[in-house]
Amino acid sequence: MIKETRIALKNLGKINPESIDDYISQGGYLAFAEVLEMKPTSVIKEIEDSGLRGRGGAGFPTGIKDRYTTLSCEDCDRYIICNADEGEPGTFKDRIIMENDPHLLIEGMLISAYGIGASKGYIYIRAEYYLSVERVKKAIETACERGYLGKNIMGTYFSFYLEIKLGAGSYLCGEELTLMESLEGKRGYPRIKPPFPAEKGLFGKPTLINNVETLSHIPTIIVKGSKWYTGLGTEKSKGTKIFTISGNVNKPGYYEVELGVSLRSLIYDFAGGMKEGKTFKAALLGGAAGTFVDESMLDTAMAYDSLKEKGATLGSGAIIVLDNDQSVFEVLFSVLNFFKHESCGKCVPCRIGTTQLMLLMNKIKSEADKADILKEIFHQSELMAKSSLCPLGQSPILPVKSSIKYFEKELLTFSA
Numbered sequence: 414m415i416k417e418t419r420i421a422l423k424n425l426g427k428i429n430p431e432s433i434d435d436y437i438s439q440g441g442y443l444a445f446a447e448v449l450e451m452k453p454t455s456v457i458k459e460i461e462d463s464g465l466r467g468r469g470g471a472g473f474p475t476g477i478k479d480r481y482t483t484l485s486c487e488d489c490d491r492y493i494i495c496n497a498d499e500g501e502p503g504t505f506k507d508r509i510i511m512e513n514d515p516h517l518l519i520e521g522m523l524i525s526a527y528g529i530g531a532s533k534g535y536i537y538i539r540a541e542y543y544l545s546v547e548r549v550k551k552a553i554e555t556a557c558e559r560g561y562l563g564k565n566i567m568g569t570y571f572s573f574y575l576e577i578k579l580g581a582g583s584y585l586c587g588e589e590l591t592l593m594e595s596l597e598g599k600r601g602y603p604r605i606k607p608p609f610p611a612e613k614g615l616f617g618k619p620t621l622i623n624n625v626e627t628l629s630h631i632p633t634i635i636v637k638g639s640k641w642y643t644g645l646g647t648e649k650s651k652g653t654k655i656f657t658i659s660g661n662v663n664k665p666g667y668y669e670v671e672l673g674v675s676l677r678s679l680i681y682d683f684a685g686g687m688k689e690g691k692t693f694k695a696a697l698l699g700g701a702a703g704t705f706v707d708e709s710m711l712d713t714a715m716a717y718d719s720l721k722e723k724g725a726t727l728g729s730g731a732i733i734v735l736d737n738d739q740s741v742f743e744v745l746f747s748v749l750n751f752f753k754h755e756s757c758g759k760c761v762p763c764r765i766g767t768t769q770l771m772l773l774m775n776k777i778k779s780e781a782d783k784a785d786i787l788k789e790i791f792h793q794s795e796l797m798a799k800s801s802l803c804p805l806g807q808s809p810i811l812p813v814k815s816s817i818k819y820f821e822k823e824l825l826t827f828s829a
């Protein structure tokens with residue numbers, strides 16, 4: 414049986430998260446000390462060579478993003494932001510890292526900040542994550558006291574200051590440019606891309622934004638080397654991923670496994686199989702902005718490219734499992750309702766489109782001729798994908814298209 418390989422969760426259960434000495438006893442801050450002896454460009458190259466890709470959802474290569482952030486100007490201020498908003502339904506991995514190993518996240522940020530030449534960083538945490546906020550706050554304080562944060566760290570010319578900012582519960586504020594608007598104290602409306610954050614981000618300066626899990630891989634990549642890291646995962650999806658499995662399984666929870674593991678193994682080996690001996694019917698991969706799959710996908714490798722080739726998404730690593738007695742229609746209904754609720758209303762296609770989708774979803778429940786309504790739902794979400802201003806309005810097509818692909822018959826026969 415495949416076992417967990419823990420990188421982002423390596424210290425889970427081994428240390429007292431409130432003790433910096435416990436973290437140091439496990440080799441904590443050694444990677445950062447090593448980095449201070451390296452050229453910033455070599456740090457970025459090591460991250461680039463590791464093949465690490467963003468764990469927040471999009472899977473963009475982390476080292477390339479680091480390098481882009483250094484390109485637009487030579488001597489300007491730069492920022493680093495940790496995206497700890499964790500708003501994607503079914504995702505709860507960043508919380509586990511922050512609650513159990515906050516110094517690992519801080520060390521990852523320190524290394525990336527040194528690499529790109531940033532002296533100021535922010536961790537944007539959703540306010541409902543009380544314990545994460547408390548633990549990260551305490552970790553920042555102790556790291557300051559021990560001289561890992563602040564001016565001229567460890568007798569070098571490198572200075573770095575870190576601050577927590579709280580999110581107020583908007584899903585859209587997890588989107589990188591909307592998050593920056595919110596961090597600047599403005600209303601959480603998205604900005605038009607380009608320019609990308611690497612060029613013009615927080616307060617108009619080049620900004621690196623990474624997810625909590627992404628940053629938590631970096632200390633281990635530095636200590637063990639990019640070559641070691643590339644030995645994990647698949648050809649195009651290196652390393653490990655925390656999968657958060659919920660729904661009708663015996664052992665819902667978080668599991669950190671090498672990328673390339675099958676969905677079958679995640680459900681049956683790690684999550685203990687289906688509850689009450691029921692049969693697997695579907696999984697929603699990647700949260701609301703994700704895709705449905707059926708049992709034909711159980712043996713597909715859970716990796717960025719292998720899933721994309723089959724029209725599915727890895728996203729944030731959320732897996733919501735449904736058994737044969739559960740309704741895909743009802744899950745799709747609640748996902749589309751979520752988008753309607755979270756639409757910021759700035760652009761017409763999404764503001765009207767998300768409402769229209771819910772009207773159609775309600776109509777399909779009672780009307781006899783469901784085929785035309787389903788076609789309209791597809792057409793509406795396709796229009797939204799083409800014309801919405803930001804990725805939120807471009808997302809409903811993913812669950813809509815995939816539910817039709819695998820479960821059209823059920824959608825056409827559903828009755829309330």
Ligand SMILES: Cc1cc2nc3c(=O)[nH]c(=O)nc-3n(C[C@H](O)[C@H](O)[C@H](O)COP(=O)(O)O)c2cc1C
Nearest residue numbers: 467468469496498499500587588589623624627804
């Ligand atoms: C609507 C929306 C919500 C998002 N929410 C989050 C989030 O809660 N956490 C996160 O890390 N990324 C989220 N993202 C992705 C971010 O925009 C961005 O890609 C990510 O922070 C980049 O970090 P990474 O390269 O380390 O993955 C969201 C994207 C969209 C479109």
Ligand code: SF4
Nearest residue numbers: 758759760763803806
């Ligand atoms: S797509 Fe939706 S969330 Fe994005 S700007 Fe338009 S209305 Fe707002």
